[in-house]
Amino acid sequence: MRDTFTHTQNLIHPVGCQLVPEGRIKNVFCAEQSRERGRPRPHSEWQVANRFFSAVLLLFFLAFPAFADVSLKVSPSRQNIYLGESFNLTIEVEGADRGLDAPDLSGLPPAEIQFLGQHSNSRSSISIINGRMTRETYEGRVFAYQIKPGAEGVYRAGPVRVTVAGKSYTEPGPSVQVKGIERQDRVIASLSASSTSVLVEEPFTVTLSVAVAELPDPYAESNEPLHPNLLPQLTADFLEIRQDSPGLKSPDLNQILNNLIDQSGRQPGFAINDYKTRDMSSGFGRLFGDDDPFRPRPIRFRLPASRVTIDGKKYRAYTLALEYTPTKEGEFTFGPLSFKGTVISDVTADRQAVTRDIYTIGPAVTVRVVPPPDEGRPETFIGSVGKEMQATAAFDTTVCKVGDPLTLTLEITGAISVSNLRTPLLSLQPELTRDFRIYDDNVSADTLPNGKRFKYRVRPTREGTLEFPPIRLAYYDTAVRAYRTVATAPVPIQARATTQIATADPADGTDALTGVLDSRTRPLPAGITLDARGAHPVSLLPRHRLVLPLLAAGPLLALLTALAAPFAALAAHLRARRRHAGALRRALAALRRTDNPARAAQAVRSYLAERCDVAGGALTPSDAAELLNRRGVPDASAHACRTLLARLDEALYRPDADTPATAIVSDLATLLPAIDAALSEKAKSS
């Protein structure tokens, strides 16, 4: 029979327990004490000596791992990496878990080293075989680092030095092959822009191209140089789906990349950045021969391929063109583009593909968004660039008076940039201000689908049939790479003379008036108002929602207050009436149910109390007779009531007396209706 108990260290030590050996022994003793708390303690010397000896043995047994040998085990996560990649270095200290300093990695060659974390690797097991206990203890601690070598070649990840209890242990460390970008012409990754210097709103195209050398004939005709199962990885920042960069209108990458996904999953393609599947979209065919069908896999992007020749060598070029439109001036960098993966380099005689790992980088391309040139820039330049700009101008009326405010609408349309289209300052054109005053500081602008609309406030300054001159507007024509000026058609308008109000000239004392109104004749009213509220009806009274509650609230409140007291009196009256009406019925019912003198007397007294509105619990026979007399009950009935109550009391307190209780109760049942009738009659008469 074999029983095995295996515990991790955390299970052995409860929370808060010290990890030092003394703490462990202390806990063991505590456990034994608690187990033996219910039993009589041994007091013999032999038992005490035996326990001490056992404790010393256990102490030695548990402290034994401290004297074990310490060794280091250093292992990398990858044996071969490319320059720029990183690998994880795991340092496992065997034989020690406490009192460890962090490993000393100062002896490693130049690299970016990042500490990832550490954890205990200690464990212990207890085996009991036929009652014989065997304990095995292992102590260890694991440290993890991420290392990014700084140079290509063989990277020796060592020496790694660990100090345990003042003693130093050193491990030379593993070697990792770091591959640099080798000079090769099998794969050419490149990025190119349609123009490296563009204007605002001038679209440009960034083309990503990966040219892979063709297979030798005759395989090149029907085979691509990419293995369908080995996706090369393309990495470029600008292929990330994210928000548009400031000042740059990016294409819809989400839609573009979705259209490039190889739905069949069997064609040669690329993995781009970190785009991975989130479900089993790779199909059930992948279920077989794959250990985990649910793990995310790189999405297979099928880039359009074409055959090209570069430096006399045939390539299969995979390209992706993205169109961008800048909205602000500045510099925009695309790339670099990195290619890393396997390509088919050759085919053996038995038609087996020979693959080769390639890592190459296509240099970044920078596009500068510049303003139009200063040379030849007209004063009427409005900041826009594009092609075929058109401008129209119109007034809101054809007839006006001198000084009337007019609205001049200027529409600028065409295949031009709108974001940098500035408001044209018409007052800077002298011919426009010859007959008109233009208010450039109060211009409203509306954006049109293909341009902008500006509205100016203009006043004619002289009468007559006037012509608003052509408005000249200049833009930068991207087709001819030069400034061009367009002009609106002249706008005719008839300005009539206005009325002038003038008073007599006090200087010469004449009464000659030059206007139509004489302010001396009589007072004039104030000017008219153009407030738009004049077109809406207004009530003479406040809102009804306010009026009606205020009208009703006061009277209602007073009415409720006035009616509160009468209602309370009425309620009390109704309660008394109900009490009076039911008193006789309740008393007779009580008398019928009992021949006990005490209960009978209680029933009579309760009746009197309810009927006469008094506290009747302590009515003596004399009090009862007097009360009935006061309430108009005839003396005979009152006297009979007193007598019967007295006899009941006698029967109650003198059990030895010969008092027939049944007869008394019967007499009371006869007497009470007569008393009640007398009380009712008296109440009616009063």
Place this chain on the structure above:
Amino acid sequence: MRLFPIRACERTGAEAGMRHVALVVAGVFLLAKPCSFAAPTDESARAFLWEQAGAQAAAATTPEGYLQAAATYNRLVADGVRNGPLFQNLGSVLVMAGDGANAAAAFARAERYLGATPETRQGLAAAIALQTGRAQADLPWSRTAFFWHYAFPCSVRAATALAGWTLFWLGVFCQLLRRRGAGRAFLRSLAETCLLTGGLITVVFAASTLMTLTHERHDEATWGARVFAASASDTEAAP
């Protein structure tokens, strides 16, 4: 026996005042109802008419031109629009057209909505001057004596009457509480103050409001029969 305190209250002098005030306020709002529910019309058409009238008034140089603007303003009135700016503009263009009587009536209606403003006073003075032929015309004495009737818009006076009404009933409420015995001296003082002040405010402002509503009702009924006439006697300038 004091079973129903309201009876005792009715025997006091407040009984007559309460009934009177209630009747007055009820009459005010019965009269006000037709004024407050004008038939809805097209808002854009009214806005157009308003702007057109303004443009005509601004462009007018002759009494006929002002009369044309007045006719446009009056179309708005006929369309059910009543407000202070409308009647003020109407009065102004009528003064410019030389129609003093109708201008005074328009300014009087404007005051019902706006209260007495410098513009309405100036316009009314101009209209009276036009009617009397004097360069300087004094406004009637009643405008000073009954200043509250002319100084405040009708809506403000009605709201003041409502406040007085509420105050009056607060006094009644305090009176009822006092008769039930709690805080007699303070409640008596408060009740009398509220009854007197509230009743006075209610009577004064409700009467003023009622009078305004009566005049407005009369003007509404007769406004369509008014004929605006241009007079060139004093408005045309010498050539």
